[in-house]
Amino acid sequence: MDVAGMRERLTATYQLRKEQAQALVDRVPILGRLIRDFVKIEFIDRCMLIAAQGLLALIPMLVVLTAFFPHATSDLVRSFSQASGVGQDGTRLLEGEVTSGQVRTQTGVFGFLITLFSATSFARAIQRMYERIWDQPHVGGLSGAQRCLLWLLGWMLTLQIIGALRRIGDGVGGILGDSVGFVVQAALLSMLWWATSWVLLFGRVPWRALALGAVLTGVLGIVYNRGASFLMPPYVRANAEQFGTLGVILAVSTWLIGFAAIMVGSALVGRIVSEDPTVVRLATRTVDLTRPVWGRLRRRPADGTAPRPRAG
Known part of the structure; x- marks a missing residue:
């Protein structure tokens, strides 16, 4: 076996692929910046941090909220369980470990407030993520905690609304109901993440700059949740049987x-x-082209007829 020859071939192949990748990055500058920024923000570490904060903060908060407000938070718990793919079996398994009476007795009102405030750590992790991406200094202290708590309450309320809309869509059924439900949920989630980025960034980034990221989060989030509703239940059942x-x-x-x-x-x-x-030049050119058309439509009379010329 020619080890030296194999090593030379592997080295040559690696250099060739590296040069091809560099040439692609040089031809498409946006691709190079995307790779650099993914490395700069520590993409994997940032994802793990948000997931860990979500696991440590959201699960206890949902358990406590269900114990204190079982009817008011039913849609919230159902939305989270359906989105994560836990399903009814996993939810029953989690709820079977403790009863609502035990949670209320052992937690108390003071413990409930502490649990709710601790859940803002999930919002703070998302806030730091947005600040890191947009190169903004961190806003902490009391103002940062208040803003994170405000976002958390709004997020829970929006999940309640989405849960109610999902029930309406399930009642309609069929392709039309699924399509309308997808569009409505994607629009609501896009607006939620649009407001989320603006609130957690304290308005330091313009709304229009945050729009694309919010739409991507909303649409991809819905696709991810719907895929999880099919793929996750068997995985949850297998894990539950084993652990x-x-x-x-x-x-x-x-x-x-x-x-x-x-x-x-x-x-x-x-x-x-x-x-x-x-992209900025293309968007600017598109706006410039559509502005005259929009101006003519605004000047058009309500009955759709063209204005008569004045008599000379």
Whole structure:
């Protein structure tokens, strides 16, 4: 076996692929910036941090909220379980470990407030992610905690609304119901993440610059959730049979890592694309072309008839 010859061939192949990749990056500058920024923000570490904070903060918060407000948070718990693919079996397994009475007795009102405030760590992890992507200094302290708590409450309310809309869509059924449900949910989630990025960045980045990242997060999030609703239940059942409640938690952590990757990747791609000179020129040219048409439509009379020329 010619080890030296194999090593030379592998080295030559590696150099060739490296040169081809560099040539591609040189031809497409936006691709090079995308790779550099993914490395700069520590993409994998950022995803793991958001997923860990979500697991440590959201699960206890949902358990406590279900114990104190079982009817008010039913849609919230159902939305989270359906999105993560835990399903009814996994939810029953988690709920079977403790009863609502035990949670209320052992937690108390003071413990409930502490749990809710601790859940803001999930929002703070997302805030740091947006600040890192947009090169903004971190805003902490009392103002940062208040803003994160405000976002968390708004996020829970939006999940409630999405859960109610999902029930309406399930009642309609059919392709039409699924299509309308997808569009409505994607629009709501896009607006949610649009507001999320603006709120957690304290308005330091313009709305229009945040739009693309929010739309990507909303649309890809819906696609990811619907895919998880088919793929995750068997995985959850297998983990539950092998590890019990710990298996369900491991499955939820896997889902959270994937969703965190969508959040981070969408926000980063949204910034890079919105700041790319070619994209900016194309958007500006499109606006310039459509502005005269929009102006003529606005000046058009309500009855659709053209204005009569004045008599000379």
